[in-house]
Amino acid sequence: MANIKECSQIVDNYLKARIPFISVRTCERSRVLDIFRKSSQEIGIPIYVHSISKGMRELIEDTQVSDDRSLPGALDFISENMPKKSNLTIILTEMPDIEDDTDTARQLMDLTLLATENGGSIVVIGNKPVWGQLQRLGMSLTLDNPDEEEILEIIKECIDPYRGSMEIQWDDTDVKKAATFLNGISKIETENIIVTLLAKGSILKEDINEVMSAKERIFSDISGLERIKVNNDILNVGGLAGLRQWLNVNSQLVTADLRGTGIKPPRGVLLVGVPGCGKSLSAKAIAVDWNLPLYRLDLSTIHGQYLGQSEGRLKEALATADHVAPCVLWIDEIEKGLAGATGGGDGGTSTRLVGQFLFWLQEATARVFIVATANDISKLPVELLRRGRFDELFFVDLPTxxxxxxxxxxxxxxxxxxxxxxxxxxxxxxxxxGFSxxxxxxxxxxxxxxxxxxxxxxxxxxxxxxxxxxxxPMTKTNPEKIEDIRNWGKERAVSASGAPIGGESPNNSSKNRGRTILM
Structure with a gap:
């Protein structure tokens, strides 16, 4: 995986080394062609590019070099010209049927061997893997979607020419915020969103909200995730002063530019405690207060009947969450989706899901703030509770x-x-x-x-x-369960209300000492 700068450097090195076969994994052909165009100018080598719509053309001058636009015609062109011209580099933008051992893949392998003999390079651009034997003859790289820095430049390139000719209220802070919101989408999608704003004749401060809405529309059909619409007018959460205080302090870090500071944006909170006391409502309130879209990950829909199906679905859902970032990801009753991890009754699927989720929680860099809730703490995998998984573990008790x-x-x-x-x-x-x-x-x-x-x-x-x-209330129908939940929280969690867990005033120092929020 590489950003635009890293990819440009890698391409330069591959071309200078005359790697005979280069595969580039991406959905953005135009960005890759821009990279090769720049390398062609800097290194001083001619590069030809083939597409079904235009045929074979010289990359920089965009002049026609072959009238045959078909794929067999492109392969014939390589076969005829590779022995005649040294350092010939040809880019193929549409190469189907090379994922496996097919006639096309074998023909391309033969042409790669021909390129090896003559110092040539064949480049394939696509979003699918390449047959293993063919790939081992060369090198590969994957171009990521634009990062925040590149998106920032894309936005500036779109709007700066219009400053002075139309009303553009965005300052540097607004542009950086827009770049943060658009992180995870392609260059062309970013350009389409910004030029749509320009088309109305002005860009105002409030258009930041339209940027968020436009990105949400791109990912409106999301596998494994449900977009939750929250009615701002009726949403209100009573109490939970400790949780609110923590959220107020950390809210500005969610979308802030933290590059070079060594500070990580907040990753999320785990809310445990008594059922019916506002854990799920808190997830909605956080999204509203932070002005971020809310997505719900339902782990019950992740589980599949075939080996590896559950893990694949979870990986896809979490990858999609990364794309729609910044957002709030709500995982309600997380213990139910991962319950098998503590009992081992599902053939190890839940254990693997826990491992995959924790790896993403630890390594993902997208600004996804997780709000996970749990009622039955006895079913929570111990790995989930280790310090550092979530930014904080809050206990939501009965209201004071x-x-x-x-x-x-x-x-x-x-x-x-x-x-x-x-x-x-x-x-x-x-x-x-005693009411919840x-x-x-x-x-x-x-x-x-x-x-x-x-x-x-x-x-x-x-x-x-x-x-x-x-x-x-539950304190009358099941007081033992409430007491067990509270005893668990006293030693492990921070009180979401700010009051001692299990009572409005401490009965003794050992049972109610609890943990506190550092502010």
Whole structure:
């Protein structure tokens, strides 16, 4: 894998060394031809390029050298001219049927041997692998999609000529931000997005959002990933002050230009804890607050029935996440998708998936911020919990008294479009002791339904209280499980609320010491 600068240097070296066969893996033919065109001028060697649409032409002057546009005609041209001209270099842009041992691949191998005898080079550009015996006669390289630095130059080349002739509000900071958002797509896709903005006669500050939307449309049909649309107007998360504080500090690092600083952008957080307390909602809130697209990776759809199928699907999904970066990648109930890794009941598939996911988590450089959630901590692979996998491990506990007050207020405003008096609020806060956020939402929803059906005048304080009394929280139905979850979190995780895990005030220093956020 190489960026444009590395690829240019490698091509120069291959041509100077007269490597007889060079394969270039890419989907962007024009970028590769630009590289060879530059090398041809610097080294001083003629290069011919063949395509079905134009036939055989001289690369720099773009003059016709053969009228036969067919692929057999191109191979015949190589066979006739390779012995006559020294240092002949010919680029073939369309070469099907050379992945395996085929007649075309063998013919190309014979021509490569002819090139070896005469100091020639045959270059094949494509996005598929080459037959092994043929590839071993030469060298190969893969040209990556443009990195942020190259995309930055592409954007400048598109918009700088129009500064002064139309309104362009983007400064250097905006251009860098756009380059970060467009990282992972091709040069032609980048150019198409920018010239579309230019076509409307101006580029304004708010057009940064259109850049993000345009990139999302390119990857609208994504295998293994689901694009989640979040309604900004109704999304609100109560409590979780500790998690919010950490996110506020790290938000500017997600899209910042960190080259040369030695600082890595935040990779993600793992949210564990009591079910129904806002872990999944937090993933949506992060995407909204950071103004990033949200994608959900459903590990249950990754598993396939054939050997290696699950791993292939996960690899494809994670590679796609890299392409749509910067984004928030939400992995809900991660323990369910990787549960077999702790029990070994699936022939090792989950173990391999864990290994593949951890490798990507460690080595991938794209700005994908992962928000993984888990309810059943006993099923989490221990490798996932090692320090350094995620930036932080947060424990989402039952809401404290003040958090319950905030959550009740949020849901009442959302469902009833009103507020309640302070005395009633105090009673509801006490009645909701031991409730999760989902329990509070359920109680308020019952009130909102009655208000819709019977009118707001039917809602009395007694009805409010009964709605809360009727909810039986998990702390009553399964207190042992809640206690086990909390005991696990006290030693391993940071409290997402900022309050001690398992209670609003520490009972003793050993059980509630927990971990804290460094700020």
């Amino acid at each position: 008294r003040e958090e319950r007050r905030e959550i009740i207020s949020i849901y009442i405003k959302k469902g009833l479009k009103s507020e309640i008096n302070e005395d009633l609020m105090n009673e509801l806060v006490e009645l909701s002791d 956020g989902a329990d509070i939402e359920s109680a308020v929803n019952d009130v909102a339904k009655k208000a819709y059906l019977d009118g707001f005048e039917s809602i009395t304080e007694d009805f409010f209280k009964k709605a809360f009394i009727n909810v039986v």
